[in-house]
Amino acid sequence: MFESRVNMYMYEETFEGQKLTEVVNREHENVKYLPGIKLPENVVAIPDLVEASKNADLLIFVMPHQFVRGTCKTMQEHIKDSALAVSLIKGFDTAADGSFLMISKMIEDILSIDCCVLMGANLAPEVAEEQFCETTIGCKTEEQGELLKSLFEKPYFRCSVNVVAIGAGIVDGCKEETFFESCGVADLVATCHGGRNRLLGETVVKSDKTIRQLEKEILRGQSFQGPLVAKDIFKVLSQKNMLERFFGKYMLL
Ligand SMILES: NC(=O)c1ccc[n+]([C@@H]2O[C@H](COP(=O)([O-])OP(=O)(O)OC[C@H]3O[C@@H](n4cnc5c(N)ncnc54)[C@H](O)[C@@H]3O)[C@@H](O)[C@H]2O)c1
Ligand SMILES: O=P(O)(O)OC[C@H](O)CO
Structure with a gap:
């Protein structure tokens, strides 16, 4: 049902004097971001975004949310009209009117295709080690849900499909049960x-270093998404005069 070759767009970096995509394709291992885990040989790292995505039927987005807009703009004119997107991305952006903009909505708006969402209490190293975990797929139609479940589900990775909640908007469409799915409270517990x-959070209170310094030292190329999202939340709540309602009189950051 699915193509055997999986193109993986990879933002090119130099790792120990070599191009990271070349190392990944030779070693079948992302030695910088997921060392110690072998990738299947049908996953091919490609540094050219258009080349990687132009023939794709399914576009799976998993990158820090601050890069999504630029990435989508580069792909905009080149992807298939019939493609379906899936976002694994946490966080959100703000729209021109100051309201929250979901990343899946941003992808839909720029690429003019549907964007489903896969979210759960899932930490990348645990999934890669095939530790049992569950996730929720949010989509607009049952067909999309069935397709994505058959793509992602494994004996150690159980997918529940929620046809309404996420597709219709976290707030507008959400049913109470969503909070008890993997993408709800469980994800909060995982993070x-x-x-x-x-x-x-734990490190910043014990050190006199800035978040930027700690990001470089602890994550070595990965990013903390929380501070960026906290900034957006602060902006939206300020514009709506809702700061005190959410934070009371005391604000930590
Ligand atoms: N890591 C997890 O356990 C986990 C779990 C669930 C959801 N998520 C979500 O998935 C998303 C991605 O997380 P992550 O852990 O892979 O990110 P990360 O913090 O590891 O980000 C590093 C990645 O960003 C890439 N990158 C750097 N600059 C870029 C650019 N300009 N354009 C495109 N890519 C660039 C790097 O090449 C690298 O692959 C986030 O929204 C995160 O919340 C992550
Ligand atoms: O590492 P964090 O804090 O970005 O959390 C990872 C995921 O969101 C957990 O699902």
């Missing part, structure tokens, strides 16, 4: 216990 943002 608060094992995520990078939790590590940042």
